[in-house]
Amino acid sequence: MLSFVEHLPVLVVVISLLSAITIFITGWINKKTAWYISTATLLSQFISSIFILHHVMTVGPIRYRLGGWVPPWGIEYVMDALNAYVLVILLFLGLVCVIYSKRNIDHELPDKGVSFYTVYQLLITGLCGITVTGDIFNMYVFIEITSLSAYALIASRGKIALKASFTYLVLGSIGACFFLLGIGFLYSVTGSLNIHDLSLLLPPLYGNRVVLAAFVFFIVGLSIKMALFPLHTWLPDAHAFAPAEISAMLSGIIIEISTYAFIRVAFSVFTARFLQSLPVFDILCWLAAAAIIIGSVLAISQTNLKRMLAYSSVANMGYIVLALGLSISARKAPWGGLNPSMMHILNHALMKGCLFLVAGAFIYKADLWEIRDFRGLGRRMPYTCAAFVIAALSMIGIPPSVGFVSKLYIILASIEAKKFFFVPVLLLSSLLNLIYFWRVIETMYMKRVEGKDSAHTSHELHLQKEEIPLGMLAPIWVLASLCVIMGILWLANIPIPLLNQINSTFGLGGIR
Numbered sequence: 251m252l253s254f255v256e257h258l259p260v261l262v263v264v265i266s267l268l269s270a271i272t273i274f275i276t277g278w279i280n281k282k283t284a285w286y287i288s289t290a291t292l293l294s295q296f297i298s299s300i301f302i303l304h305h306v307m308t309v310g311p312i313r314y315r316l317g318g319w320v321p322p323w324g325i326e327y328v329m330d331a332l333n334a335y336v337l338v339i340l341l342f343l344g345l346v347c348v349i350y351s352k353r354n355i356d357h358e359l360p361d362k363g364v365s366f367y368t369v370y371q372l373l374i375t376g377l378c379g380i381t382v383t384g385d386i387f388n389m390y391v392f393i394e395i396t397s398l399s400a401y402a403l404i405a406s407r408g409k410i411a412l413k414a415s416f417t418y419l420v421l422g423s424i425g426a427c428f429f430l431l432g433i434g435f436l437y438s439v440t441g442s443l444n445i446h447d448l449s450l451l452l453p454p455l456y457g458n459r460v461v462l463a464a465f466v467f468f469i470v471g472l473s474i475k476m477a478l479f480p481l482h483t484w485l486p487d488a489h490a491f492a493p494a495e496i497s498a499m500l501s502g503i504i505i506e507i508s509t510y511a512f513i514r515v516a517f518s519v520f521t522a523r524f525l526q527s528l529p530v531f532d533i534l535c536w537l538a539a540a541a542i543i544i545g546s547v548l549a550i551s552q553t554n555l556k557r558m559l560a561y562s563s564v565a566n567m568g569y570i571v572l573a574l575g576l577s578i579s580a581r582k583a584p585w586g587g588l589n590p591s592m593m594h595i596l597n598h599a600l601m602k603g604c605l606f607l608v609a610g611a612f613i614y615k616a617d618l619w620e621i622r623d624f625r626g627l628g629r630r631m632p633y634t635c636a637a638f639v640i641a642a643l644s645m646i647g648i649p650p651s652v653g654f655v656s657k658l659y660i661i662l663a664s665i666e667a668k669k670f671f672f673v674p675v676l677l678l679s680s681l682l683n684l685i686y687f688w689r690v691i692e693t694m695y696m697k698r699v700e701g702k703d704s705a706h707t708s709h710e711l712h713l714q715k716e717e718i719p720l721g722m723l724a725p726i727w728v729l730a731s732l733c734v735i736m737g738i739l740w741l742a743n744i745p746i747p748l749l750n751q752i753n754s755t756f757g758l759g760g761i762r
Contacts, residue, residue: 255305256312258298259327259382262337265291266378270371277364284367285352291371292348295378296341303334307748313384321384322444328384331751335592336510337381343503343599344374347495350607350725353718357614358493359406366406366493373399373499377507386433386519387443389511393429393475397422400504404492414487421474421484428471435464436519448519456524468515469530475508478534478571479541482564489560494610497556501563502603506595509570513588517756526578535575539675541568546682550689555609555621558686559602562645565679566598572672573660577758579667586666587758589749590659593740597644597652600736604641604729608634611718611726621690628695633717635694637730642687644733647680652733655740 269291276283305312312329315321329337348370355363376396383389401422405415437443439460440451455461470481477485485505489497516525525531545565552558573590580586611634612618612627628635644651657676664672717723739745 252314255301256314258302259312259314259329260316262295262298262302262341263375263378263382266295266371266375270368270375273364273371274368277368281364284364285348285355288348288367288371289345292341292345292374295374296338296345299334299337299341302329303338303748305329306331306334307751322442322447325388326384326444326446327382328446329382330755331748332513332588332592332755333381333510335748335752336507336595337378339596339599340377340381340503340507341374343499343603344377346603346725346728347498347607350498350610350722351493351495352721354494354610354614354722358610362406366403369399369402369406370495373403373504377503380507380511384445385443386436386445386448386515389514390426390430390433393508393511394426396504396507397426397475400488400496400500403496404488404500406496407491407493410487411491414484414491418484418488421481425471425474425481428467428474430471432464432467432471432515435460435467445514445518449521452520453523456527465520465524465528465530468512472508472512472515476505476512476571477564477567479537479544479564479568482541482545482567485564486557486560489563489606490554490556494607494613497559497610498603498606501559501606502599505563505567506570506599509567509574509591509595513574513591517758522578522757531575531578534571535669535672538568538570538572538575539672541565542572542675542679543682546679546686550682550686552686553621554619555612555624555690556606556619558621558690559605559609562683562686563598563602565683566594566602569656569660569676569679570594570598573656573663576660576663576667576669576672579669580663581758582666583750584743584746585659585662587753588756589746589753590656590663592749592752593659594656597656597733597736600652600729600732601641601644604637604726604733605645607722607726607729608638608641611722614722615718621693624690624693625697626694631717633723634726637723637726638694639691640730641733642691644737646683646687650734650737650741652737652740655737 269287273284273287306329314327316325355366359366373396376392376399379392380389401415401419404418405412436448439455439458440448442448442451452461474481489500492500542565545561545568549558549561552561570591573594577588618624644653647654647657661673661676
């Protein structure tokens, strides 16, 4: 007999799907119910994810067989330390963004609230499904649900956002096709779709060309989904023109969920022994280094704040993939194995989520998109701008912020792996981050509009002196505060046992 907590993985998905249907139906009666239903759903999902994580940490993995069918014939949901950790991050950011959205959606998408929250809840359904499933074809189904929802949410702003959404649709569909081809190749040689079953059947077939081709398809498909350079071309416009909440989700968790899918396929389906026999992770490290530098340089050249943050996300995916590429070579705790990559998935969600929500606040208040128009904002919106500064300093890597800890751990992993070239890359990236974030901070705090004929006077006149509503400001400050609080906790090694448990699942890290 399963305990109540062991039913939660499937309930997290089902409740979200039912919520989307409920929002759509009740929205016809009263549009105001949409936000309340979505918020209550995400709160219940987030609380459930905490219980799941606690159960996994104290009791062990959860295995839930849908319909009682025994795998590999039936679909199985499996919760271990890795996806329990990712699920908490996903639902926390989803909850923060939906709380922020109440006033912002009325401003950005008037009369579209019901459809927005319906599709948003479908997006959460897909993301949760990718995270909890133990069946690789089921993962593909949820990737498609997530992608279709994301396309619609990006396009919801209309005009140029439609082009951004179409570009994402084309490249996302190509990525999904590669992923599906990889699944088909594996099924042709194993006859199974269950992830655990595949890990047992594949070792004798590691030299098989079909298996190798499948792995290549997975890498290419998921690299498109997680916007790894040079397959990132869909990302800048999608992030720049989506509503602020969706930009925060795209950058803070959606591309990270694709990274989770890559980790799950690489380590759960193919295993570390297979990865050590190929130079794939070495190649990923060099691509990641290029992403870090080129993404940062392109961010410097941007005049639109959201596009600048979008290219910053390209660089930060480089951090995550570089840490992932070093995971097999670097094994010493606490920076060994998957620890730095798992750490930066959380840290990036906090930092970039905060920054995109602040960018949305500037648009909400006075339709400010361009960095040159931010003159005087530090005095007119002091609390919002202060949150931006905290998150920006964290992105630069100022201690004791989460960004500092991420870079420190990746540097230590690079040194242990004897891949010293990546150390100056990481240090240079901090300097580049300083350049493009300082430009924004300088404009907000140190530049004034001079003269009545200034091109920017109209923006200041329309900008009210009071802050954004508390319902928008509070989520921003929750994320900004966590950029410092989590940095201190990481430095104190308090969450490290959780990451070590993730490593032990795959036989990585943890060696003192």
